[in-house]
Amino acid sequence: MADYAKDVLVDTDWVSEHLGDDSIRIVEVDENPALYAEAHIPGAIGFDWKRDLQDQVKRDFLDPVKFGRLMGGRGISNDHTVVLYGDRNNWFAAYTYWYFLYYGHDKVKLVNGPREKWISEGHETTTEVPSYPEASFEAKSGDESIRARREEVLEALNNGTSLVDVRSPQEYSGELIAMAGYEQEGAQRSGHIPGAASVPWAQAVNEDGTFKSADELRELYTSTGVIQDGNPVIAYCRIGERSAHTWFVLHELLGLDGIENYDGSWTEWGSLVDVPIEKDV
Numbered sequence: 001m002a003d004y005a006k007d008v009l010v011d012t013d014w015v016s017e018h019l020g021d022d023s024i025r026i027v028e029v030d031e032n033p034a035l036y037a038e039a040h041i042p043g044a045i046g047f048d049w050k051r052d053l054q055d056q057v058k059r060d061f062l063d064p065v066k067f068g069r070l071m072g073g074r075g076i077s078n079d080h081t082v083v084l085y086g087d088r089n090n091w092f093a094a095y096t097y098w099y100f101l102y103y104g105h106d107k108v109k110l111v112n113g114p115r116e117k118w119i120s121e122g123h124e125t126t127t128e129v130p131s132y133p134e135a136s137f138e139a140k141s142g143d144e145s146i147r148a149r150r151e152e153v154l155e156a157l158n159n160g161t162s163l164v165d166v167r168s169p170q171e172y173s174g175e176l177i178a179m180a181g182y183e184q185e186g187a188q189r190s191g192h193i194p195g196a197a198s199v200p201w202a203q204a205v206n207e208d209g210t211f212k213s214a215d216e217l218r219e220l221y222t223s224t225g226v227i228q229d230g231n232p233v234i235a236y237c238r239i240g241e242r243s244a245h246t247w248f249v250l251h252e253l254l255g256l257d258g259i260e261n262y263d264g265s266w267t268e269w270g271s272l273v274d275v276p277i278e279k280d281v
Helices: 012-017 034-038 064-073 088-102 115-120 150-156 169-173 214-223 241-253 265-269
Strands: 024-030 045-048 081-085 108-111 162-165 233-236 259-261
Touching: 012 115, 024 034, 024 088, 081 088, 088 108, 088 241, 150 233, 150 265, 214 241, 233 241, 233 265, 241 259
Parallel strands: 024 045, 024 081, 081 108, 162 233, 233 259
Antiparallel strands: none
């Protein structure tokens, strides 16, 4: 993995060798939270992305105090290295990685491959939920340099910032307002943000969910116009999890500056009054 800009990935063998290492906390975050109860890596802490990681009154992050209380209550301290994995080729694991960095915890890594890879390779799993001693976790102020807000996206339409839409081609074109099965979480309008390039998130991974090489990734995002002349980039999807995966590729694996994830994404932009959209259908 030396061709990547940052040492932010661990492979499944590394995880297997570090089971029981008290300096790390393995964390599973799935799009389908029920999977954790079926089988998970021994010692892994399970977070429900919607119930645990989201404010239940407003659609936003937990504030720093609540985030720190959640982590400390589950046995994660500022001294721990957090190792993340999950289903859907690590959608919400990458989202949680970004979330940790937003609150200033940079001792965090992503497993190179999803939970399905761990299971298919025959590694040990369990249904036992671990219990760790309560710890102290202090979240710093949010790092706005890696998070885009709606006003910034609107400004990006005219200031040279590259926009990348990582949803499916059908969502990008406006044929679908949301992925099949997620219609209840859709926006008022279909389409994409004007000028956004379409680079579905899955183009960044191999068949087994591991990331493509740095050279392949750089070629992918250069050939589609996402990377150009050092311009800043804002990634978005439907609710911010697929775009967090692309943010991870650009910011962490390729080491590019000025990369932001717009977690309001299409469910926000597609429902806003007086903002432009484009459709291809």
